[in-house]
Amino acid sequence: MQPISLENVQKNYYLDKVKVSALKGITLTIDAGEFTVIAGPSGSGKTTILNLIGCVDTASEGKVVVGGKETGTLSERQLTDLRLHTIGFIFQSFNLIPVLNVIDNIEFPLLLQDKLSPKERRIQVMKFIDRVGLSQYSNHRPSELSGGQRQRVAIARALVTKPQIVLADEPTANLDSVTGQNIIDLMKEINTAEKTTFLFSTHDHSIMNQARRIILLHDGRIQDGRLQETP
Amino acid sequence: MTNLMVLKIAARNVFLHRMRTLVVGAILTFGAFLAVLGHSFVDGVSGGMENSTTQSITGDIQIYSENAKDKLSVFGNMDGSPTDVGHVGSFQTVEQELLKNPEIVSVVPMGTSFAQVSPGNILDHFLEKIRKSFKDPNHDLQDIESQKRRIRFLVQEIKKNLEGKFEEIGILSATEAAQAKVNLELLSRDAFWADFNDNAENKIEFMANKIAPLIFDDNMIFFNYVGTDPQMFKERFPQFEIVKGEMIPPGTRGFLFHDYFYENMVKHKVARRLDQIKKKMKDDKLTIAGSKEVQDQIKANVEQSAEVYLQLGPAETEKVSVKLNELLKSDEKDFRVLLKNYLNMADDNFQQRYDFFYKEIAPHIILYRVQIGDVLPLSAFTKGGTSTAVNIKVYGTFRFKSFENSPLAGNFSLMDLVSLRELYGFMTDERRAQNKEIEAEMGLADIGQDSIENLFAGPSDANAKPAVATAKNADSVDLNFKKRIMGSSYTQEELRNGVFLHAAIFLKDQSNMKAVIEQINETSKQNKLGIKAVSWQDAAGFIGQLTFMMKAILNIFIGISLMLAGLMIMNSLLMAAMNRKQEIGTMRAIGAHASFIYRLFFYETLFISLLFGGIGVVFGALVVMLIGKVGVPASGDVATFFFSGPRLYLHLNPMLIFVVIIVMVVIAILATQYPAWKAMKISPLQAMQKRE
Numbered sequence: 001m002q003p004i005s006l007e008n009v010q011k012n013y014y015l016d017k018v019k020v021s022a023l024k025g026i027t028l029t030i031d032a033g034e035f036t037v038i039a040g041p042s043g044s045g046k047t048t049i050l051n052l053i054g055c056v057d058t059a060s061e062g063k064v065v066v067g068g069k070e071t072g073t074l075s076e077r078q079l080t081d082l083r084l085h086t087i088g089f090i091f092q093s094f095n096l097i098p099v100l101n102v103i104d105n106i107e108f109p110l111l112l113q114d115k116l117s118p119k120e121r122r123i124q125v126m127k128f129i130d131r132v133g134l135s136q137y138s139n140h141r142p143s144e145l146s147g148g149q150r151q152r153v154a155i156a157r158a159l160v161t162k163p164q165i166v167l168a169d170e171p172t173a174n175l176d177s178v179t180g181q182n183i184i185d186l187m188k189e190i191n192t193a194e195k196t197t198f199l200f201s202t203h204d205h206s207i208m209n210q211a212r213r214i215i216l217l218h219d220g221r222i223q224d225g226r227l228q229e230t231p
Numbered sequence: 232m233t234n235l236m237v238l239k240i241a242a243r244n245v246f247l248h249r250m251r252t253l254v255v256g257a258i259l260t261f262g263a264f265l266a267v268l269g270h271s272f273v274d275g276v277s278g279g280m281e282n283s284t285t286q287s288i289t290g291d292i293q294i295y296s297e298n299a300k301d302k303l304s305v306f307g308n309m310d311g312s313p314t315d316v317g318h319v320g321s322f323q324t325v326e327q328e329l330l331k332n333p334e335i336v337s338v339v340p341m342g343t344s345f346a347q348v349s350p351g352n353i354l355d356h357f358l359e360k361i362r363k364s365f366k367d368p369n370h371d372l373q374d375i376e377s378q379k380r381r382i383r384f385l386v387q388e389i390k391k392n393l394e395g396k397f398e399e400i401g402i403l404s405a406t407e408a409a410q411a412k413v414n415l416e417l418l419s420r421d422a423f424w425a426d427f428n429d430n431a432e433n434k435i436e437f438m439a440n441k442i443a444p445l446i447f448d449d450n451m452i453f454f455n456y457v458g459t460d461p462q463m464f465k466e467r468f469p470q471f472e473i474v475k476g477e478m479i480p481p482g483t484r485g486f487l488f489h490d491y492f493y494e495n496m497v498k499h500k501v502a503r504r505l506d507q508i509k510k511k512m513k514d515d516k517l518t519i520a521g522s523k524e525v526q527d528q529i530k531a532n533v534e535q536s537a538e539v540y541l542q543l544g545p546a547e548t549e550k551v552s553v554k555l556n557e558l559l560k561s562d563e564k565d566f567r568v569l570l571k572n573y574l575n576m577a578d579d580n581f582q583q584r585y586d587f588f589y590k591e592i593a594p595h596i597i598l599y600r601v602q603i604g605d606v607l608p609l610s611a612f613t614k615g616g617t618s619t620a621v622n623i624k625v626y627g628t629f630r631f632k633s634f635e636n637s638p639l640a641g642n643f644s645l646m647d648l649v650s651l652r653e654l655y656g657f658m659t660d661e662r663r664a665q666n667k668e669i670e671a672e673m674g675l676a677d678i679g680q681d682s683i684e685n686l687f688a689g690p691s692d693a694n695a696k697p698a699v700a701t702a703k704n705a706d707s708v709d710l711n712f713k714k715r716i717m718g719s720s721y722t723q724e725e726l727r728n729g730v731f732l733h734a735a736i737f738l739k740d741q742s743n744m745k746a747v748i749e750q751i752n753e754t755s756k757q758n759k760l761g762i763k764a765v766s767w768q769d770a771a772g773f774i775g776q777l778t779f780m781m782k783a784i785l786n787i788f789i790g791i792s793l794m795l796a797g798l799m800i801m802n803s804l805l806m807a808a809m810n811r812k813q814e815i816g817t818m819r820a821i822g823a824h825a826s827f828i829y830r831l832f833f834y835e836t837l838f839i840s841l842l843f844g845g846i847g848v849v850f851g852a853l854v855v856m857l858i859g860k861v862g863v864p865a866s867g868d869v870a871t872f873f874f875s876g877p878r879l880y881l882h883l884n885p886m887l888i889f890v891v892i893i894v895m896v897v898i899a900i901l902a903t904q905y906p907a908w909k910a911m912k913i914s915p916l917q918a919m920q921k922r923e
Binding site: 056057077081089097109112 | 813915
């Protein structure tokens, strides 16, 4: 099953009654386990595509299917549930909850899911803290961590629920190149190990080149209407 | 499990935004503190007033005529005038019917009104004494001589006081002033006194009519009284106790002053001020140097030193003068100056001079304008508005234990119901008998009136002529009545069979008051008793409503402070929601439902409300408990009135704490709504906002 498919999707905004089209008829499918980059200059529509796939926004026209569900037909509550159980988010600014420590931040989506016992949750959280190499920082608050460490926490939080899809919006933009590379390595490693579908936006060429597939956007369209396969 | 996480986040947010939390917390703490302390205070005042009212006059319920013109207010109207509540026919019938209700323990018949008495001034007092001495066949001539010296001395003092002031006294006409001068001159001559014993009756009468009225003082005593069955009253108001003198003997007409009234209104002005100053220094720790109020009283005593020296005869003056010079270590010859120097007391000599007053001066002056055992000519207005009077013996003074210093409970003096009926204008068995006796003496026929009032009603038709004819005689007859002492007996039957104006009802359980009021009103309808029942609060009139008004004002204050706290909470939460858009957006993006965000905000407010509200409650409770032990001193008459005594002791009501905490939760809920709604509207898209 393809976890993500977009069919002739348009997204329009209105700025002072002037219609601005952020996406102009995008058709796209992403297979399970892909490690895909959405690339393009600023304003090309990278974040808008991620918002639609991440169910935090809805298309003006066309069809968006995520995890087998057409998002345009879902209620607010159903969209929230879809995000909770199907998607993991990694944000450019990490977006950790400042008052919670590393363990609590990672445990947060598990608590919302309310599927596991406290003990199971604890095991799962510790496993992912270990996986991102932050065992010795587990009781630290976000403010006590470096940018790279924070993003590792964000990755652990995105993955702890074992989602089908992980969406990352410019995950390395706020990191230095070495740390950014480490993060990409970690994501790739997890992609290989867990078969999780990774879709992330970036305009960093060195990172772009490491993706198995690149979707190049320009002015709200997929450039030349085709996909660029990387080796 | 998410609740735990929500709580964790909420609590950490509270501590993270310390400044905001502290500002909101301070207002909440103040609100809760004010609520606990303020309500305990008002409850204290309310309880004190309830106790003062129900245990001294109203009982739990009051009944009065259903046809009353005014609403019953035992303390009178706001302007001090008594209410016209009419009267109810037979006490016995009403009591019998009401006692069938198992909830009702007893019914005490009453009538409240006000009367006045003019006990006479100091010269009247001395003249009355010497008159009695002359009438005594075994009179002591030496004593009479001493009394004469005293009267002569007093007359000289009056003359000295009025010297040069006759023209200033507006109430005397020029002729009267001239006559007064002549009369005083006459009395200052030895000739007047030389043959005094031979012509005592006329000379005493002359002085009573011509000289005594020259003492212009505020000697009239006005007071409220309750006419009742004194024995029953004593039994049903268990805190009632006799302080001075004795209880009115059963079946006897008589009068008891409330001791508070007796001490504050009847006692010698200088003595009562000294008592009050002593009390203020002892109970309220006031000093003469530090309190304007006390200084004013000292000043008043100095200015009114005449109240003391006018009452001392020459021998006493000399004796006291020597003692005073000893005390003050002075050699002052002018007694008036000496007395003023003495009365000008200071903190370091007050106690010594106070003791001196009661040891050396008080035995020689009239300490109380009305003495226990005196027969008072009480005058009052009847139900029809005409003036009437009865002579009644003062048996003593009484008070209500535990609130003896309450001006509220001290509002009423006490007399028997039969005398009240007479003052109120009803014919009593005794008066009817006397009437018959006099009518027989004067050859008049019984006019068949059931009320003295009707004698003065005037002709309404041709048949009324005999009544008019009688009225003239009745007027002169009335003078004879006044000279009679209405201290004689009455039968229990007369007491119970007659009218009453209102009655106090005591219940087994006060909490059933509302139901019993309805039952009484129903009984009255069924049995045509002609009464209606009201709660003690209603019967207390404006005083009963005072605590209600105080509570309302307090609640407005608390309401404003809590509303302010609520608005502050709302504002700060709203700001928090706006500042935490990305955090909330992230939570929403990760999969938190809107309800989770609501709970986050609610728990945050709840946490603040309970924490700081709790601090306020604990702080308020501690203050209440402290005041419960020490008591708040009542400064001034108004406070004494509200406190129903000299000090207010507060009690902590656990229910109040519970209510305040509930109110805090309600504020949390209300203050959360709008900010939480705004926060719930924050889109998960906010999480995608980029921060560089």
